Amino acid sequence: MQQTQFSPMQKIYLPIKRFIDIFLSLLGIIFLSPLFIILCIAIKVDSRGAIFFKQKRVGIDKKTFMMYKFRTMRIDTPKDMPTHLLTNPEQYITKVGKILRKTSLDELPQIFNILKGDMSIIGPRPALWNQDDLIAERDKYGANDVRPGLSGWAQINGRDELEIPVKARLDGEYVRRLGFLFDLRCFFGTVFSVLRQDGVVEGGTGEMKKNHRVLILVNLDITIYKFRKELVERLIQEGYEVYISSPYGEFIDVFTEMGCKFIDTKVERHGKNPMKDYQLYRRYVSIIKEVNPVVVLSYTIKPNIYGGMATAKCKVPFIPNITGLGSAVQKSGILLSLVTVMYRTAFRKVHCVFVQNKENQNYFSSHNIAVGKYRLIPGSGVNLNHYIVRPYKEDHGIHFAFIGRVMREKGIEEYLEAAYALKKEYSNIYFHVYGFCEEAYEDRLKKLQEQGVIQYHGMVKDMAEVFETINCSVLPSYHEGMANSLLEAAASGRPVIASNITGCRETFDEGVSGFGFQVKDSRALIGALRKFLSLTTEERQQMGLAGRKKVETEFDRNIVINAYINEIEHISKGVK
Structure with missing residues (x-):
């Protein structure tokens, strides 16, 4: 347990704070009496039971007191249990109770607790006598060493949606920063929070994520x-x-x-x-x-x-x-x-x-x-469990693949030009195209396929197994965020050849796991492809494995x- 050491200024402020509590609570009782009467009538008409609800709470120095609230729940609700521990708390809340909770008007009777000295206007919200987890957490920050409040720093920073460790830490921060100006900040913050109905969840502490x-x-x-x-x-x-x-x-x-x-x-x-x-x-x-x-x-x-x-x-x-x-x-x-x-x-x-x-x-x-x-x-x-290293084979020639939307800005023009040029030089190389085809390129792809220049496969739902049939991924794109097709190829143990632009160059190490070339330059692409073809099979395989290592280190989807x-x-x- 951390014993709170108040500063000299805080020691001077504490009795002033108590005087302010007495003065404002008396004013509140007088001026809010018409509202009290209206709410009392509404609660009585709405449901059976008492108007006020008393509950055992923990006060300063962990001494217990009976805290007053307007009753918002049915009389058959389990006693002394925080709302967040109830199963389906909505079933117990009355119609008037829902309005009172959303507007925080159910807390008004605590003005009498403030007048008596059980509570303060501003301070950590009083814990239930059996909320051992919250009380213990507050002990770590000295938050049990001040009077609990009608509202506080934790209330305006999340209220019911805060988990207990977070709430206790904020209560400790309040104690550390205790002073007149900070109380004013909490007071006006409470007014705005109530108007916005921030952080109110039937189910209480830390339960917001469900919704x-x-x-x-x-x-x-x-x-x-x-x-x-x-x-x-x-x-x-x-x-x-x-x-x-x-x-x-x-x-x-x-x-x-x-x-x-x-x-x-x-x-x-x-x-x-x-x-x-x-x-x-x-x-x-x-x-x-x-x-x-x-x-x-x-x-x-x-x-x-x-x-x-x-x-x-x-x-x-x-x-x-x-x-x-x-x-x-x-x-x-x-x-x-x-x-x-x-x-x-x-x-x-x-x-x-x-x-x-x-x-x-x-x-x-x-x-x-x-x-x-x-x-x-x-x-x-990249999902490294899905894109695994595939066996590298060149038994049936060397297969290049363009993977992406078939459109000009992905560099399809340069890829097709390179395919047309190199097919005349090499008899054992093949150029594949995978991806959705823009209408402007449909006829051209069909014609080039008939000529044996490329093989168009359309859009493939999952490329993971396809990488076993190709040897190198080629992307002459003009601009990328980060080229996913290159990352997936590298993860599968395949070298890559790509335009030397941001979003592509980060996916490979030049000469180690791939080759880059000048964007929008089909001759430069042809040069990079020739460089790749000049390597031995083992060298090409090692480039792919180097790409896998890079992706594992830098591009894990997790x-x-x-x-x-x-x-x-x-x-x-x-x-x-």
């Missing part, structure tokens, strides 16, 4: 399936309800079977119609108000921007993930200025921003967007999941 809901905004179901499935699983394990807002797709069924709630939301990913975008913003506002989540997570540009605007309006904590900034920020002019303003507006009240590379972080910082709120994470990470859980826990407990 916590996490809303995830994405523009495509595969986005959350391929890269965030493990995060969703972890959130469910931690006791959160998970809501997913996305256009419907085949992977949504996987999440509903896990227990997630699906909200069908149309997102025009490449659309530039301002009315459609405004409708998306309004849709997000409506969803957030309906779900009432503890936090909103988002991925990709439109969910990040319009989700950020919606959460700011609804005053809900927001954690966007910058998976890449897109082509707009690669250019200058009106479009760049517009995107920058939109990000600045969307992220003005953001809790934190997960960024996947330093270049993206520098862009936000240099444009005064969410300054100081960045968290650098290793992309989406690093990303833990970063999310930590931030969400901070939000749940009110930690800034």
